[in-house]
Amino acid sequence: MKKQSLVAIDDLNRSEILALLERARYFEQHPNSHLLEGKVVATLFFEPSTRTRLSFETAVNRLGGRVIGFSDAATSSTSKGETLNDTIKMVSNYADLIVMRHHLEGAARYASEIGGVPIVNAGDGANQHPSQTMLDLYSIMKTQGKLEGLTITMVGDLKYGRTVHSLLQALRYFKPVMHFVASKELEMPREYIRLCEENGIEYYEHTDFSPEVIAASDIIYMTRVQRERFPDLAEYEKVKNLYTLRRSMLDVAKPNMRILHPLPRVNEIDRDVDGSTHAYYFEQARNGVYARQAIITNALGIDPLEK
Amino acid sequence: MTSTKTELAVAALRNGTVIDHIPASALFRAVHILGIEDMPNRVTIGNNLPGKHMESKGIIKIEGVEFDRDVLNKIAVVAPTATINIIRDYAVAEKHPVELPETLIGTVRCPNPKCITNNEPMDTRFDVTERSTPILRCHYCNHCVSGTEAEII
Numbered sequence: 510m511k512k513q514s515l516v517a518i519d520d521l522n523r524s525e526i527l528a529l530l531e532r533a534r535y536f537e538q539h540p541n542s543h544l545l546e547g548k549v550v551a552t553l554f555f556e557p558s559t560r561t562r563l564s565f566e567t568a569v570n571r572l573g574g575r576v577i578g579f580s581d582a583a584t585s586s587t588s589k590g591e592t593l594n595d596t597i598k599m600v601s602n603y604a605d606l607i608v609m610r611h612h613l614e615g616a617a618r619y620a621s622e623i624g625g626v627p628i629v630n631a632g633d634g635a636n637q638h639p640s641q642t643m644l645d646l647y648s649i650m651k652t653q654g655k656l657e658g659l660t661i662t663m664v665g666d667l668k669y670g671r672t673v674h675s676l677l678q679a680l681r682y683f684k685p686v687m688h689f690v691a692s693k694e695l696e697m698p699r700e701y702i703r704l705c706e707e708n709g710i711e712y713y714e715h716t717d718f719s720p721e722v723i724a725a726s727d728i729i730y731m732t733r734v735q736r737e738r739f740p741d742l743a744e745y746e747k748v749k750n751l752y753t754l755r756r757s758m759l760d761v762a763k764p765n766m767r768i769l770h771p772l773p774r775v776n777e778i779d780r781d782v783d784g785s786t787h788a789y790y791f792e793q794a795r796n797g798v799y800a801r802q803a804i805i806t807n808a809l810g811i812d813p814l815e816k
Numbered sequence: 817m818t819s820t821k822t823e824l825a826v827a828a829l830r831n832g833t834v835i836d837h838i839p840a841s842a843l844f845r846a847v848h849i850l851g852i853e854d855m856p857n858r859v860t861i862g863n864n865l866p867g868k869h870m871e872s873k874g875i876i877k878i879e880g881v882e883f884d885r886d887v888l889n890k891i892a893v894v895a896p897t898a899t900i901n902i903i904r905d906y907a908v909a910e911k912h913p914v915e916l917p918e919t920l921i922g923t924v925r926c927p928n929p930k931c932i933t934n935n936e937p938m939d940t941r942f943d944v945t946e947r948s949t950p951i952l953r954c955h956y957c958n959h960c961v962s963g964t965e966a967e968i969i
Contacts, residue, residue, distance in 0.1 A: 593936050615932040615956025634930050636957055700960075 512810040514621040514628040517637040518675045523682035526646065530656075532803035533647045533796070535813055540799070544811055545574030551604035552578035553596070554631070555587060556612040560772070560794075561631050565608045565640075568801035577604060594623055601625025606809055627808040635671050641771055642675040644800035648793040649728055652767040656680075660725050662688040664718060665732035665752050665777055667697040672771045673732060677701055680710075687712040688722050692748040695734065718752050724761040729754070731770040731777050731790075749776070756781040769793050832857075832879040834901040835891065840864050842895040842964070843874030849890045849968055850876065850883065857881055890923055892916040893963045896950055916944055924952060925967040931957040940969070 515521070521529070550569045554562050557580055566576050582588060587596060593611070597620045600607055609617055610631040617630035617637070632638040650656050661680065663673045667689055677687070687710055689697045696714065705712045715722060723729065731754060739745035753776060754768065767789040770778060774790070782788050806813055838846050843863045852859050858879035867873035882902055891898055892914035902910040922939040933940045933956055942952035942961075950963030 593932070594938070611932075612930070613932045613935050614928060614930050614958075615954065618956050619932045619936065619938065633932075634957070 512627045513808060514617075514630075515639050515804055515808055516617045516621050516628065516630045518639040518642045518679050520639070521679075526643075526679060526682065529643055529800070529803045529807060530647055530650055532807065532813065533643070533799040534651075536799040536802040537796075539813070540802075541571050541573075542813065543573035544806055544813055545569060545572035545809070548574040548605045548809065549603065550574050550576055550606045550608060550805065551600045552576055552580075552631075553600060553607055553609040554578065554580045555582040555616070556610050556632075557581050558610050558632060561610060561640075564794075564797045565629075565631060565801050565805075568798050568805055571798065572802055572805065574805075578608075593620060597623045597625055597628075606805065608805075629804055629808050635669065638671055638675060640797070640801050640804055641672050642679050643804060644793065644797040645672065645676050645730070645769060645771070646679055647796045647800050648767075648769055648789060651796065652789060653727055653765060656683040658684050658686075659727040660686040660688070661728045661730065662690060662722055662726040663697075663730045663732070664690040664754070666695045666734045666738065667691040667732070668695040669735070669738055670732045673730065674698075674701055676730065677704065681705075681708040685710060686725075688715060688726065689713070690715045690718050690722060690752060692716060692751065694739070694744060694748070718754075718758075720758065720761045723758055723766075724763070726766055727763065729766065729768045731768060731774070733770075733773070733775055733777055753777055753779060754782055755779040756785055759785055759787055762787055828906055829877055829879055829903040830906055832877065832903050833882055834878075834903060835876045836873070836899045836901060837867060837869070838874040838876065838891075838895045838898045840872045840874050843876070845894045845968070846874070846876060846891055846898070849894065850878070850887065852876070852878065855881070886923075888914055889917055889920060890968050893920065893924060893950055893952070893966055893968065896948065896963065916947055916950055918944055919955075920944065920952065923969060924961065925969050926954045926957060926959060927961050927965070927967070928954065928957050928959040931959065933957075 552562055552565055562580055569576050606627050608629045608631050611633050614634035614636035616633045617628055621628040630637055630639055653659055667673055734749055736745050766787050768787050770790040772794060840863050860877040863874040864872045896916055898914045900912055901908050920942045924940060924942050926933045926940055931954060941955040943955055945951045945953050951960055953960045
């Protein structure tokens with residue numbers, strides 16, 4: 510197997526996505542192994558993200574590998590003005606794989622072209638975060654038993670939310686019916702509507718989070734509406750509670766319906782939903798470790814089923 | 817003799833380049849890209865001229881210069897309809913439309929201030945996603961920019 514970077518979900522075709530999900534399922538059954546024995550993985554977090562870093566480092570540790578890295582650019586030589594090119598070249602001498610998060614968009618793509626070790630993108634600004642998409646897909650497949658032909662509703666900040674954009678890009682292979690629920694200010698950008706049309710995806714746009722939409726859904730993917738996205742705070746105050754999911758709204762839901770959220774949540778999912786059988790967002794986070802174990806071994810060209 | 821000339825006669829080029837069918841709105845950007853301001857060569861620039869296939873066009877004639885592909889690629893970004901005529905010894909030796917390549921390297925600046933290309937010493941790279949009215953997408957941050965708004969490096 511060849512080593513390869515994972516920078517964007519678009520780098521993967523349908524069969525590669527399915528193969529990674531199959532692998533994630535294997536790691537859920539066999540979380541601890543020595544597949545990465547003797548390997549060093551660098552986690553370079555030029556921008557702090559504790560949740561993502563811990564998930565990746567847990568994945569490496571459970572695979573028997575070792576981790577080096579930093580969790581904040583302030584503690585790296587970037588603060589002395591070193592270029593990304595030099596940092597990647599330097600770390601490539603030490604590690605077998607680099608997992609990186611950066612506040613600049615395109616940083617991971619650039620790093621993957623420098624010609625060192627494979628790069629796994631753990632988020633580059635508002636651009637790409639493919640491991641989040643893989644864990645979302647894994648959560649959908651696990652809860653629904655399939656990916657094909659599901660009705661998926663995305664709610665909240667559909668304009669700036671990179672997780673919903675990447676998830677939609679991946680779902681285009683699986684013929685979903687999409688519902689987009691957002692205020693006018695935060696509606697799905699036209700380029701993603703075009704993506705639906707080009708791929709023959711049935712989609713509906715709503716400004717109202719209605720019982721009909723909830724009743725139709727197999728998956729409801731909630732996102733946080735961030736205050737800093739609004740130039741006018743009064744606008745934010747007006748919409749911030751329009752798309753809050755409460756337990757009383759779930760009476761109409763299908764039994765198989767599950768609620769996903771990339772976390773952290775603020776108030777878009779009421780606490781009273783947590784105890785519902787439909788709530789899945791905390792398990793979803795646990796799936797992140799399996800998805801990342803799949804991504805890491807794939808990037809290193811290690812096939813767990815061969816060993 | 818009384819003259820009833822309705823057009824200004826412009827001396828024909830002996831050797832050089834004529835760039836024709838430039839959209840009128842793009843003419844001065846094209847002038848800038850070619851670097852004509854700093855050239856000692858004889859130059860004729862016309863704008864808002866009636867065109868056969870377009871509303872109004874601009875034309876640039878430059879004596880004694882042939883431009884390399886890199887420069888003409890930049891013209892293609894801002895003026896995709898332009899045609900290039902290479903003149904040698906008063907005759908049109910070559911005539912072809914500008915050709916927008918599929919990928920532009922080091923040609924256009926990314927409009928996204930948070931793009932890695934604006935923060936690291938490196939070449940920009942854009943993929944052309946639409947050709948007729950050019951739309952360029954940054955290979956790194958995926959931001960799109962139209963040819964008419966693109967900042968040429």
